[in-house]
Amino acid sequence: MIYxxxxxxxxxxxxxxxVVAAKSPVNSVISLIVCFLSIAGHYILxxxxxxxxxxxxxxxxxxxxxxxxxxxxxxxxxxxxxxxSLITRIAAVxxxxxxxxxxxxxxxxxxxxxxxxxxxxxIGLVKSVGMSLFTDFLxxxxxxxxxxLSAIIGAVMLGKKESTAKQMATGDSAYAGLNQAEHIVx
Amino acid sequence: xxxxxxxLAVLLLITLGVAAYETYMERKxxxxxxxxxxxxxAGPFGILQPLADGGxxxxxxxxxxxxxxxxLYFLGPAIAMTTALLTGVVIPWGGTLxxxxxxxxxxxxxxxIGILYVFAMVSIGVYGxxxxxxxxxxxxxxxxxxxxxxxxxxxELAMGLSIVALVLHTGTLSLGGxxxxxxxxxxxxxxxxxxxxxxxxxxFAECNRAPFDLxxxxxxxxxxxxTEFSSMKLGFYLFAEYVNMFISSAVMATxxxxxxxxxxxxxxxxxxxxxxxxxxxxxxxxxxFFIFVFMWIRWTLPRFRYDQLMNLGWKKLIPLAIxxxxxxxxxxxxxxxxxx
Numbered sequence: 001m002i003y004x005x006x007x008x009x010x011x012x013x014x015x016x017x018x019v020v021a022a023k024s025p026v027n028s029v030i031s032l033i034v035c036f037l038s039i040a041g042h043y044i045l046x047x048x049x050x051x052x053x054x055x056x057x058x059x060x061x062x063x064x065x066x067x068x069x070x071x072x073x074x075x076x077x078x079x080x081x082x083x084x085s086l087i088t089r090i091a092a093v094x095x096x097x098x099x100x101x102x103x104x105x106x107x108x109x110x111x112x113x114x115x116x117x118x119x120x121x122x123i124g125l126v127k128s129v130g131m132s133l134f135t136d137f138l139x140x141x142x143x144x145x146x147x148x149l150s151a152i153i154g155a156v157m158l159g160k161k162e163s164t165a166k167q168m169a170t171g172d173s174a175y176a177g178l179n180q181a182e183h184i185v186x
Numbered sequence: 187x188x189x190x191x192x193x194l195a196v197l198l199l200i201t202l203g204v205a206a207y208e209t210y211m212e213r214k215x216x217x218x219x220x221x222x223x224x225x226x227x228a229g230p231f232g233i234l235q236p237l238a239d240g241g242x243x244x245x246x247x248x249x250x251x252x253x254x255x256x257x258l259y260f261l262g263p264a265i266a267m268t269t270a271l272l273t274g275v276v277i278p279w280g281g282t283l284x285x286x287x288x289x290x291x292x293x294x295x296x297x298x299i300g301i302l303y304v305f306a307m308v309s310i311g312v313y314g315x316x317x318x319x320x321x322x323x324x325x326x327x328x329x330x331x332x333x334x335x336x337x338x339x340x341x342e343l344a345m346g347l348s349i350v351a352l353v354l355h356t357g358t359l360s361l362g363g364x365x366x367x368x369x370x371x372x373x374x375x376x377x378x379x380x381x382x383x384x385x386x387x388x389x390f391a392e393c394n395r396a397p398f399d400l401x402x403x404x405x406x407x408x409x410x411x412x413t414e415f416s417s418m419k420l421g422f423y424l425f426a427e428y429v430n431m432f433i434s435s436a437v438m439a440t441x442x443x444x445x446x447x448x449x450x451x452x453x454x455x456x457x458x459x460x461x462x463x464x465x466x467x468x469x470x471x472x473x474x475f476f477i478f479v480f481m482w483i484r485w486t487l488p489r490f491r492y493d494q495l496m497n498l499g500w501k502k503l504i505p506l507a508i509x510x511x512x513x514x515x516x517x518x519x520x521x522x523x524x525x526x
Contacts, residue, residue: 026255026258026320030258030317033313049297049298049299050298050299050302052299053299053302053303053305053306054302056306056309056310057302057305057306057309060306060309060310061305061306061308061309061310061312061339061342062309062339062342065309065312065313065316065335065339068313068316068317068320068335069316069332069335069336072316072320072328072331072332073332125298126298126299126359
């Protein structure tokens with residue numbers, strides 16, 4: 001088990017680095033997909049099967065498909081990539097570094113804190129996830145579903161506007177459909 | 187542990203064998219539907235035709251188009267094939283096999299989230315087509331890939347929603363558990379007829395099979411996403427489609443038609459080898475029937491237009507699936523009040 005953890009951890013870190021370092025956007029997206037899959041592996045090692053599968057279905061199977069879609073349609077490559085100014089780059093590095101510092105601090109303080117009530121191996125299974133979502137966290141759960149509903153309606157409105165402005169080509173309506181797909185899947 | 191590996195190896199061989207003979211069956215069914223004879227040259231009744239086809243695929247020149255992204259061009263068919271094969275792991279192919287002291291479960295793994303695993307593999311399968319179509323640097327291939335991806339993502343939703351109603355009925359996501367319930371009682375198709383109808387339509391779309399085979403629509407897109415592929419890379423794409431067909435037939439039989447349940451025979455708890463073998467045979471019979479339905483539909487219905495496809499998916503199937511969920515949920519909510 002511990003070897004599997006190291007395997008997944010190595011894959012996650014290397015692929016995450018490659019997401020940033022890759023020159024071609026398609027390679028970036030593919031390494032992000034690999035990263036998501038290895039993270040799903042981590043979830044399975046923690047016995048959070050439901051989360052792992054939903055992670056693969058939603059992030060790997062829906063959202064990254066849309067990323068790939070946009071990149072393929074726009075035919076992005078290195079020459080069309082916008083060059084950032086020096087100040088933007090420095091600001092980005094500083095912001096990222098600060099975020100890393102915060103994370104490190106949080107992790108350092110978090111080491112050794114036990115789970116309240118002891119560790120329960122079945123906590124990530126469908127039944128316990130569903131029970132806690134529909135009992136302890138019912139209000140936030142319902143509120144977030146209302147949020148998604150508004151996103152869906154927004155997507156439909158955007159799609160409608162375009163289609164009344166001018167007859168959409170088949171590809172465009174498919175694309176609008178995909179936008180809705182993303183929101184519903186989320 | 188060893189038995190599981192042997193089981194998986196056998197499963198792999200059987201899946202590939204079934205997929206190979208599906209190509210033969212497809213030609214024979216097509217011939218039957220069109221009042222022809224079909225392949226009959228290689229061996230008796232043309233039974234060796236798949237071997238001849240496979241040999242030909244291997245012998246063809248493996249051509250890579252200019253300016254293609256070689257790495258992704260190679261990765262596309264590999265992903266399509268791998269994800270197609272991975273799904274068979276969670277399907278219960280039979281009960282418990284007992285020969286003397288040796289016992290073996292005819293299901294490689296029964297995770298609690300079996301159905302979700304199947305969906306996860308299906309959703310990864312899109313990449314095989316998308317990457318292959320994009321990497322071959324051809325506009326027809328790109329159009330085919332985009333069509334395939336948007337079609338699969340759209341129909342995945344309706345498929346997922348049709349399964350939600352089924353899960354409301356079964357109360358478990360494990361495929362083994364779902365079959366166990368059907369061993370005692372009626373098949374799920376009796377409780378979820380609308381769900382089954384939605385599921386089978388979506389399964390056609392997910393496999394990119396006619397009447398939803400717009401991704402490889404010859405009259406518009408040459409060969410669709412595999413226009414530029416040749417040799418065994420093309421073979422892998424075509425083969426992956428047949429493997430997908432086999433697996434989705436198996437999933438349909440498992441979810442809605444009792445899996446390895448033998449009708450009019452109580453096999454729950456029986457582990458004699460002949461009962462298990464009969465059950466597995468029954469399961470394969472159901473699978474072959476669904477494969478025949480796939481082919482039947484392909485040679486009966488004409489292809490949809492692309493906007494019709496999207497309208498059907500978004501404006502008909504999804505509302506129907508939601509209605510199905512409401513009806514099922516309402517029934518299970520009100521049942522205790524009505525039948526006190």
